[in-house]
Amino acid sequence: MTVELPLQMRRDGFNPGAELGEVRDGDGVVKVESPFGQTGYLVTRFADVRRVLGDPARFSNARARATSPLEEQLSDEEKARMRAGGLLGYDPPEHSRLRRMLTPEFTVRRMRRLEPRIVEIVEAALDDFERAGKPADLVANFALPVPSLVICELLGVPYSDRDEFQSISARLLDTSLPREQRIEAQRANRDYMTGLVERAQADPGEDMLGMLVREHGDDITTDELVGVAALLLLAGHETTSNMLGLGTLALLQNPDQLALVRDDPAMVEPAVEELLRWLSIVHSVAMRMTTEDVEIAGKTIPAGELVLLSIPAANRDASFIDDPETLDITRGAGGHLAFGHGVHHCLGAPLARMEMRIAFPALLRRFPDLALANPDAEPDFRVFNAVYGLQQLQLTW
Structure with a gap:
């Protein structure tokens, strides 16, 4: 059976699908089907997306999560367990309570x-990449190991378990899989994280799980700890790894800009911001549900309707930035929505930025002759993944 890609997930290489640009530059809002089969309104313009993200009272994460078809077959008890600690499915004040515990970290x-x-982890990964021999897959040997090891150490997750949690993550994010397989991946994810949380509760270490147990053990339930840890582990390695792989490919296809990142330390931070904007690897952040009738782009969206947000279309909006389709690392496009906005702004943004700021120049300086092993081959994009990226990237040097 052929699975059709939802409008909000369509891409043309690095670019949002042409239809997304047509919606943004036309009506601005269109009815679509979510990856879970529900109907909702897709918002595409920068100012409108930012407004929705900044208004949790009228655009509820929790109400949207409660409608997930993935959970239709679950008992009320299992639904509660699945949702516990999932910050992206919470609204204030419940969201605020959990986020306050995590923010200091x-x-x-x-x-x-x-x-x-992080510098040590990056250098060790570069050694492994070089030892793999030419050509080597940047994704498997560098882009995935670096953020995975960083988030494992931060959370207190055994890095030796990486094959298990990366396999679970891949299934969780693959929108082409049948509903039953994605539910099983959710269960496997929570089962795995429950074991880690129980060990942390028995013997809390110096990592983040240990900190949460020691400092907030009376204020956070076991199920909430499991949900928080699962989200941080998933987000902590999936997003940054895809930015490192896709960002490297983008720089290789723009050699003048690659040279700036490699040779000019002052250009690294602006480059990271522009790559975040231009690539916008998260197609659509967590869905919202309207709590009252609202007007967006001149269209009334009734109360109780799902709202989806296109981050790639918004970050390529000419009302936000001049010449939005061009990758130009010299402008350092601050204010983008790659990390979201408002109360759900990505908690790990400072960590992700640091990892990229260290990893990109380290890779390019270690291998000044880095090149595509097969420049005529089509890039192997992760088309059906909720986080856009590359399956592999074979490079030589």
Whole structure:
């Protein structure tokens, strides 16, 4: 059976699908089907997407999560367990309570303490990439191991379990899989994380799980701890790894900009911001549900309707930035929506930025002659994945 790609997930290489641009530059809002088979309104313009993200009272994450067809067959008890700790399915004040516990661990200052260790992890991964021999797959040997090891150390997850949790993550994010397989992946994910949480409760270490147990053990349930840890592990390795793989390909196809990232330290941070904007690897953030009638782009969306948000279309909106279709790392496009906006702004943004700021120049300096092993081959994009990226990227040097 052929699975049709939803409009909000369609891409043309690095670019949002042409239909997305037509909607954004036309009506701005269109009815679509979600990856779960529900009907909702897709919002595409920068200002409108930002407005929705900034208004949790009228655009509810929790009400949208409660309608998920993935959970239709579950008992009320299992639904409650599946949802517990899932910050993306919470609204304030419940969301605020959990987020306050986590925020101190992700401050820029706290992330800077991790910098020497991240440098070590990047250098070790580059050694492994080189030892793999030419040609080598950047995704398997560098882009995935670096953020995976970082988030494992931060959370207290055994890196030796990476094959297990990466396999579960791949199934969780594959929108082409049947509903039953995705539910089983959710169960496997929570079962795995439950074991880790129970070990942390019995003997809390110096990692984030240990911190949560020691400092907030009376304020957070076991199910909430499981949900929080599962989300952080998934988001912590899937997003940054896809940015490293896709970003490297983008730079290789723009050699003048690659040279700037490699040779000019002052260009690294602007490059990271522009790559985040231009690539926008998250197709559509967690769905919202309207709590009252609202007007967006001149269209009334009734109360109780699902709302989807196209991050790639919004970040390519000419009302937000000049010449949006062009990758130009010299402008350092701040204010983009790659990490979302508002109360659900990505908690791990400082960590992701640091990993990219260290990894991109380290890779390009270690291998100044880095090149595509087969420049005529079509890139192997992860088309049906909820986080856009590459299956593999074979490189030589």
